[in-house]
Amino acid sequence: MRETLLELDGLTKAYPGVVANSDVSFQIGKGEVHALLGENGAGKSTLVKTIYGLVKPDSGTMTLEGKPFAPAEPRSARASGIAMVFQHFSLFDALDVAENIALGMENPPAMGDLADRIREVSETYGLPLDPARIVGDLSAGERQRVEIIRCLLQDPKLLIMDEPTSVLTPQEVEILFETLRLLSSEGTAILYISHKLEEIRALCESATILRLGKVVGTCDPRETSAREMAEMMVGSTLHTPEREAKDPGEVVLSIKSLSAPAPHRFGTALKDISIDVRAGEVLGIGGVAGNGQDELVAALSGEMRTGAGMVSLDGQSIGHLMPNARRALGLCAAPEERNGHAAAPDMSLTENATLTGTVRMGLTKNGFVQWHKARSFAEDVIKAFDVRTPGPENAARSLSGGNLQKFVIGREIMQKPRVFVVNQPTWGVDASAAAAIRQALLDLAADGAAVVVISQDLDELMEISDRFAALNGGALSAPRPAQGLTVEEIGLMLGGAHDMEVAHVEA
Amino acid sequence: MLRLEKRPQPSQVWTYTTPLLAVAITMVVGGILFAALGKDPLVAIRTIFWDPMFGQFASYSLPQLLVKAGPLMLIAIGLSFGFRAGVWNIGAEGQYIIGAICGAAVGLAFYPMEARWLIFPLMIIAGFAGGMLWALIPGFLRVRFGTNEILVSLMLVYVAEQLLASMSLGLLRNPEGMGFPGSRNLSQITSSQNLELISGTGMHWGVVFAFIAVIFAYIALSRHMFGFNVRLAGQSPKAAAFSGVNPKRLVLICMGLSGALAGAAGLFEVAGPSGQVSIDFNVGYGFTAIIVAFLGRLHPVGILLAALLMALTYIGGEIAQLTLGLPGAAIQLFQGMLLFFLLAVDVLTNYRIVLAKSEAA
Numbered sequence: 001m002r003e004t005l006l007e008l009d010g011l012t013k014a015y016p017g018v019v020a021n022s023d024v025s026f027q028i029g030k031g032e033v034h035a036l037l038g039e040n041g042a043g044k045s046t047l048v049k050t051i052y053g054l055v056k057p058d059s060g061t062m063t064l065e066g067k068p069f070a071p072a073e074p075r076s077a078r079a080s081g082i083a084m085v086f087q088h089f090s091l092f093d094a095l096d097v098a099e100n101i102a103l104g105m106e107n108p109p110a111m112g113d114l115a116d117r118i119r120e121v122s123e124t125y126g127l128p129l130d131p132a133r134i135v136g137d138l139s140a141g142e143r144q145r146v147e148i149i150r151c152l153l154q155d156p157k158l159l160i161m162d163e164p165t166s167v168l169t170p171q172e173v174e175i176l177f178e179t180l181r182l183l184s185s186e187g188t189a190i191l192y193i194s195h196k197l198e199e200i201r202a203l204c205e206s207a208t209i210l211r212l213g214k215v216v217g218t219c220d221p222r223e224t225s226a227r228e229m230a231e232m233m234v235g236s237t238l239h240t241p242e243r244e245a246k247d248p249g250e251v252v253l254s255i256k257s258l259s260a261p262a263p264h265r266f267g268t269a270l271k272d273i274s275i276d277v278r279a280g281e282v283l284g285i286g287g288v289a290g291n292g293q294d295e296l297v298a299a300l301s302g303e304m305r306t307g308a309g310m311v312s313l314d315g316q317s318i319g320h321l322m323p324n325a326r327r328a329l330g331l332c333a334a335p336e337e338r339n340g341h342a343a344a345p346d347m348s349l350t351e352n353a354t355l356t357g358t359v360r361m362g363l364t365k366n367g368f369v370q371w372h373k374a375r376s377f378a379e380d381v382i383k384a385f386d387v388r389t390p391g392p393e394n395a396a397r398s399l400s401g402g403n404l405q406k407f408v409i410g411r412e413i414m415q416k417p418r419v420f421v422v423n424q425p426t427w428g429v430d431a432s433a434a435a436a437i438r439q440a441l442l443d444l445a446a447d448g449a450a451v452v453v454i455s456q457d458l459d460e461l462m463e464i465s466d467r468f469a470a471l472n473g474g475a476l477s478a479p480r481p482a483q484g485l486t487v488e489e490i491g492l493m494l495g496g497a498h499d500m501e502v503a504h505v506e507a
Numbered sequence: 508m509l510r511l512e513k514r515p516q517p518s519q520v521w522t523y524t525t526p527l528l529a530v531a532i533t534m535v536v537g538g539i540l541f542a543a544l545g546k547d548p549l550v551a552i553r554t555i556f557w558d559p560m561f562g563q564f565a566s567y568s569l570p571q572l573l574v575k576a577g578p579l580m581l582i583a584i585g586l587s588f589g590f591r592a593g594v595w596n597i598g599a600e601g602q603y604i605i606g607a608i609c610g611a612a613v614g615l616a617f618y619p620m621e622a623r624w625l626i627f628p629l630m631i632i633a634g635f636a637g638g639m640l641w642a643l644i645p646g647f648l649r650v651r652f653g654t655n656e657i658l659v660s661l662m663l664v665y666v667a668e669q670l671l672a673s674m675s676l677g678l679l680r681n682p683e684g685m686g687f688p689g690s691r692n693l694s695q696i697t698s699s700q701n702l703e704l705i706s707g708t709g710m711h712w713g714v715v716f717a718f719i720a721v722i723f724a725y726i727a728l729s730r731h732m733f734g735f736n737v738r739l740a741g742q743s744p745k746a747a748a749f750s751g752v753n754p755k756r757l758v759l760i761c762m763g764l765s766g767a768l769a770g771a772a773g774l775f776e777v778a779g780p781s782g783q784v785s786i787d788f789n790v791g792y793g794f795t796a797i798i799v800a801f802l803g804r805l806h807p808v809g810i811l812l813a814a815l816l817m818a819l820t821y822i823g824g825e826i827a828q829l830t831l832g833l834p835g836a837a838i839q840l841f842q843g844m845l846l847f848f849l850l851a852v853d854v855l856t857n858y859r860i861v862l863a864k865s866e867a868a
Binding site: 354369 | 730731732733735738739742743745746747748749750751753
């Protein structure tokens with residue numbers, strides 16, 4: 001039994017209308033790798049924010065190394081030896097690595113000394129990083145290293161990592177795990193938040209599972225199956241998407257030598273992408289974030305125009321057409337970001353139904369919106385896709401992430417597209433909603449549509465794709481049948497380990 | 508301790524009550540200001556808000572309400588589309604001047620022809636076109652070169668003012684005017700005059716157009732795809748691009764529309780209440796209309812009411828200057844306060860104030 005580092009006792013935090021944490025108690029031992037599991041909205045973020053001093057609990061206490069611990073702000077949490085790597089990086093693109101790290105420190109040393117320390121720590125832990133590089137030029141994996149090194153420079157007793165692998169290739173994940181194991185062997189405890197069960201089984205020695213703000217179980221992930229843990233998370237048995245074998249139909253969407261310059265300074269240029277997608281087929285496109293996913297979706301949806309012949313639908317060139325002209329021909333799309341891109345957060349669901357539905361659903365007459373039709377279209381989507389909301393007059397921002405995503409996907413699928421392009425269909429969506437969305441995508445393909453799913457969740461892509469291709473630096477790999485692909489092969493398609501190396505284990 | 512907390516949905520109640528609250532706070536702070544100037548604050552407030560409508564000179568000042576509210580309304584309606592879409596035309600004053608010059612030039616070019624059925628409509632068209640083209644300059648520069656339309660449209664106001672001075676001293680000067688600056692008086696020429704349609708009401712063609720603009724704007728914003736796209740582009744530019752809105756075309760349409768309405772307002776003013784192209788023809792309607800647009804929540808009916816309120820403070824301010832000897836600057840300060848407080852209390856629409864408990868650990 002390890003010596004206890006941090007003990008949580010009865011932590012409760014309520015927000016208006018929702019109890020984020022209810023009587024949460026558990027312990028983390030010194031050097032322990034402890035997983036915090038739960039669906040979106042289970043209260044994981046609130047809990048770690050409490051430990052990091054960003055949220056003040058309504059009741060309950062924390063004890064760190066036997067002393068009461070109640071950080072009023074992150075600074076005092078850091079001073080007590082708590083460090084955190086956030087899911088969304090807080091880095092300045094225009095500054096270099098050392099400057100970014102100095103900005104996060106209380107008393108940064110002189111720049112030259114800091115650069116030396118960064119090199120030293122990065123070599124010890126197998127996180128090679130040049131302190132002089134500009135952050136805007138770094139890959140997502142490298143940016144994460146900046147955040148980790150920033151934490152390690154403080155010699156933390158507890159390192160909190162929030163969904164750290166969502167931006168990494170499988171090889172990069174393995175290297176990160178080596179680093180974390182090394183840290184653990186040196187006595188640093190790690191609180192690891194994720195919903196990727198296989199990763200937790202590979203890395204963690206104990207797990208606390210949260211559901212709706214409460215602790216619903218603890219387990220040893222090394223001895224518990226992923227399915228058992230998933231069912232504890234969801235609280236019910238999981239439904240795996242069904243698919244029937246089918247013959248591929250004719251080519252519907254054809255992309256020929258699609259190239260486009262980066263739309264903004266930190267965007268990615270598309271490089272000579274060619275691929276055909278057939279009716280009834282699901283093409284999965286994997287890739288680490290920032291390798292051209294957003295740009296590819298924009299080029300297909302019509303937000304970004306390219307050479308006319310670069311994209312064609314049923315043999316007709318559409319690369320030069322605006323989004324509504326493409327919708328009229330049967331191409332619908334759903335971009336990654338729900339709030340502010342796929343949907344307007346301050347507008348009602350009826351208005352959001354109008355956002356893309358005017359052409360195919362006939363919601364306008366002589367340029368005038370027929371609100372009664374728009375409203376009933378929104379109601380149909382809400383009903384068919386089990387969107388939890390009091391009604392279509394509610395603002396999109398009042399919906400939870402999973403519900404809004406169901407609405408956005410449902411809005412496009414209800415339009416019966418010939419081709420449906422979707423980016424990150426289940427990002428930040430709870431497991432049951434994700435299963436429903438994946439099933440809807442498979443059903444759409446079964447009805448004869450060509451479906452292009454872009455995702456960073458490889459398990460998801462393996463589950464629903466017929467063929468798999470990878471985006472790396474704006475170029476698309478040759479597609480391969482998804483059946484029988486191994487994780488290693490996928491990792492190599494994604495660009496391998498981006499020059500990372502395994503931690504030098506020094507005794 | 509007070510703390511702001513974001514509301515899950517914008518408050519309907521506060522959307523409508525914040526303008527009233529802003530007016531109330533303005534009266535209080537304005538009253539303090541007037542008291543500091545040595546005037547009785549209650550009398551001053553009454554003189555500004557009450558006397559124009561019900562005082563002893565109401566028969567003179569009441570028609571002025573529409574005369575002043577008309578151009579404010581017309582300009583603010585045009586601006587509201589751009590402001591909703593995130594297109595910031597700050598130069599309506601310049602477009603107003605150019606519309607007046609163009610319209611007046613057409614009228615003067617036909618002098619002394621008497622075909623009003625031909626000349627007056629042509630003048631209106633020229634007013635619309637002049638304002639529109641002037642506004643399209645910053646619009647085009649933004650679309651083509653990415654310049655900031657706020658700066659360009661504002662700077663073009665000063666260009667327009669120089670042009671106005673040049674016109675009233677040169678090209679459009681009244682040849683029979685004994686060398687005085689200023690054009691012939693259009694309001695005295697039958698073919699080009701824009702007089703009261705119903706005597707004693709202040710209702711002239713510009714006011715009619717303003718009311719028509721309010722109705723059209725209301726329909727466009729609530730029912731038409733154009734209004735929907737304008738609102739969408741303002742709230743979520745990326746969602747608008749995804750929906751299929753062409754952002755460049757939207758910038759040009761919004762700039763052109765606001766310029767056209769400002770230009771028309773200028774034409775109706777120069778052919779009616781003002782009468783002639785002169786160096787000091789413009790009195791700041793183009794800038795005040797920005798306040799009107801925001802005071803009216805960028806909503807057509809709100810703008811209608813806000814324009815009337817602003818007109819009231821103009822007229823009441825004049826009366827206060829005459830009868831109480833309040834300085835003109837104090838009145839302008841008073842009007843500025845209105846926008847200031849509106850923006851300040853606006854926060855209540857999206858946030859609520861909560862009493863935070865003391866910071867116990």
